[in-house]
Amino acid sequence: MSESNDNLPAETSGIVEVIPNPGMPEHHWRPTDVDPKAERRAERQVAMLFGLSMVCTVLFVVAYFTLSIGEDATVFAGFGASNVALGLTFGLALLFIGIGIIQLARKLMADHEISEMRHPAKSSDEDREVTLEALSQGLEESGLGRRPLIRNTLLGAVSLIGIPLVVGLRDLGPLPGDKLLSTIWEKDMRIVRDVTGTPILLSDLQIGDLANAQPEALFPTEENGYPELTGLEMQVGKSKASVILIRMNPDEIVPNKDRENWSVSGVVCYSKICTHVGCPISLAEQKTHHLLCPCHQSTFDLADSGRVIFGPAARALPQLPIAVDSEGYLVAQSDFTEPVGPSFWERDSS
Template identity: 45%
Template structure:
């Protein structure tokens, strides 16, 4: 058997040699190695200028963010919104990154890097020990040169003071904006507006769909209209899932007034989950259940999209549909109720 092999694997082997120490001595703090900035005043001044420049760049980034916010406002187009958002993101990143990089470079090159050991005590330290600790803090501040580096201190304070304006000004300026919640009650669906495939915009005929077919649907629109920022915003509320069932499987396809909202087994429901607004698109053909992938709310497409499982507490709003003279599917009207999750002016 090897000398290093444990003959009893289930038991811990302990050292019994008389040469093993009972405790290890504290090696203490290693000797301090001075940096170039500690021994060369010219190097210290050079690093001070570098840190000041970094903080100045941060200030310029904050100012540029405010200029971008007021000068490059979204113009209602997708391109304009992207440009405004990109400029705000880049300038805010420069401002915040400058603060971080400047603080790190200041700490590494100019602030004191001496190591100090303070013994921890369960109870409060005696007054003389606290006095020594306060003196250590004062010595550290003196070593960092904060008091005599006025320009550097001013640049750091300016950067810290300007950065909050990059998000405070947009927040304050938005006060009193558009809070018309009635916009949530309606979408761009309207009477006789035809259904189109998402995203191509090709119109849908009832004859295109077989039993079990599923289609992602948007309102009919021109290609130019579909490229507009307003369309993209409104489309988010108007997306629809279209399913063709066997008419005999439908248990509910009528409005409270008794109007038929489906056509030959074809039903259309909002894709926006009534729980927190995730897109519901996982359809089980055999059970006619529609599943939300976020929190597993399940809706019965054969029974008015009622909730059969999960946290959602309202059915998916149904889009009433019919066909025109050419056989294309079209809306009878907008949704009868607001789409998506509840909000502050709606109890359910």
Template identity: 55%
Template sequence: MSSDIEERTPAGDPIADPGLPAHQYRPQDVDPAQEKRTERQIAGMFGIATLLLIGFCVAYFTIGQDQLIVIPGTNWSALNFTLGITLAGALLLIGIGIIQWAKKLMGDHEMIEMRHPAASSVEDRTATMTAVNDGIEESGIGRRPLIRNSLLGALGAMGLPAIVMLRDMGPLPGDTLAHTVWEPGMRVVNDVSGQPLRPSDIEVGQLVNGQPAIFYETDDDGHAVMHGHDVLNAKAKAAVILVRMRPEDITPAEGRENWGIDGILCYSKICTHVGCPISLWEQQTHHLLCPCHQSTFDLADNGKVVFGPAYRPLPQLPLAVDDEGYLIAVSDFPEIVGPSYSFLDRDQKRLDEENAS
């Protein structure tokens, strides 16, 4: 305990005894067994906090994003609940441990601090540093390696959740962005109703938002390998727009002459600048405008950029019609879908080589 109140006599000299009560010793000050017990309790808090932080990382990788904790009247995400409980518990225990250390084991002798001019003298600065060093000594951080090391371990483990959560900021180096779930024969469906589309469903000048007709993906044995959350991510990346214009207005690039059906063309809905969804369609000019940064693509001319910061043309999906008259994909996008980054040039080159072979 410290006091910043200074009592002075009329002459300005400090009072020898300002009237502070007698110092009250704590149980830990007079009982070595109690001191050791408190030290172990604090170290235990730091140790449990470390385990909770490790549990945070384990839960992140082992609990599925679609798993639920069912409670009458509501459902909670098992992953979010576990991450919240472990991280909050670790922070709480570290905070309680530090408070208990300060209240029960660090020095608590009362001090009287004399007021002094704003510009401290050399002697005062020296005395301050001496007091700081004395405080460090009284904290016992050098004499209590159990508490010190357990605290350092808990604080060090605090970095683990940060590293784990950084994983959600994007794909790991080496992850490919070159492919989507589109494959030969996959139907194009309306992204609202989920109904497959026929050429007759789209009028000249109309834009329709579409997506691949997938619900989950299975392996060779018929077991699901793509579940709810992954399906939503896959559909988001593979989202498309279909536009219909007069065939004579279209200028297809070499090799793309048969990519459309009666003037119906299909392009990625994801802007190649920073990945915003696009659907602002100017039917008279055949231009598609991105609402984020005004990148503009000419869909009658292979999705090339005519304005704005986008660097690459909008990827086009080749279309065909199946036996029942529904629009289907001939293949995946031959170009990379998504924002333009420097490393995509390397992936695009590899993709071009795969398509050529």
């Protein structure tokens, strides 16, 4: 070593300092390694956990077939008993397997401590060459390179193999039939304010006003005579029939020859359900009459038949034709003329 290197750190001076091998720490044997009784106890423990998992799986199947769902479902702590039972049994079945495997590894699996030399992660050039050669030889021997027919049909088969899974999604629930084609709106049904159920007078709305509204049938009274809807019927009725009303200057409404009399003095009424994937919408911009869906930013022009002007929605917002009754209240002229909400299997895409 030259004198000039004496005060430099070993790395800078070009000298490699060899760190002595610290060796393995002292090994502590586990109780299950030295005591056969402890080993048997641990074995029983692990087997019991796996056994409990099996019991939970069986209970899951029993719960699936015995607990009813839907309107006559048993309720447990505010949730459907079926959901609670299925969630608990399946969750516990997985948990017991997990704990069992951890216990198996900690207490019973071999407890050798091993060490091995640390090599550079990158393979040597020689190894890489050998590997590449083996790969090209494999490709050559498979014949795929010189048999395009087999190669292409294999690619086709592999790319189509996921389709049965996608098609199987169709069986996830009953098809909706005609349930999505109509709502509870009908001719001369009053449009009432959401939550309070107060009928809306045309004169209640000033230019620029927006109101969230519902059909009067959802707020039955002796006076209006609508039958009371409960449970699922109520929820479905409300979710499909929710609308928004907005009043604008009548001159701003873009004429549409099929919808000449669908608005009243600049008041237009649209479904509140986005036609993309069904989020409720009510973010309106007063000046432009644009309605923005908060979920994926689809934007609809309420002055132009609910036309989509931006975003992923593929269809215009369905418009409810409205009129005014003899007492000045806003009413529907009919149900929607097309299904509301996102597209579905049996619906045409127009």
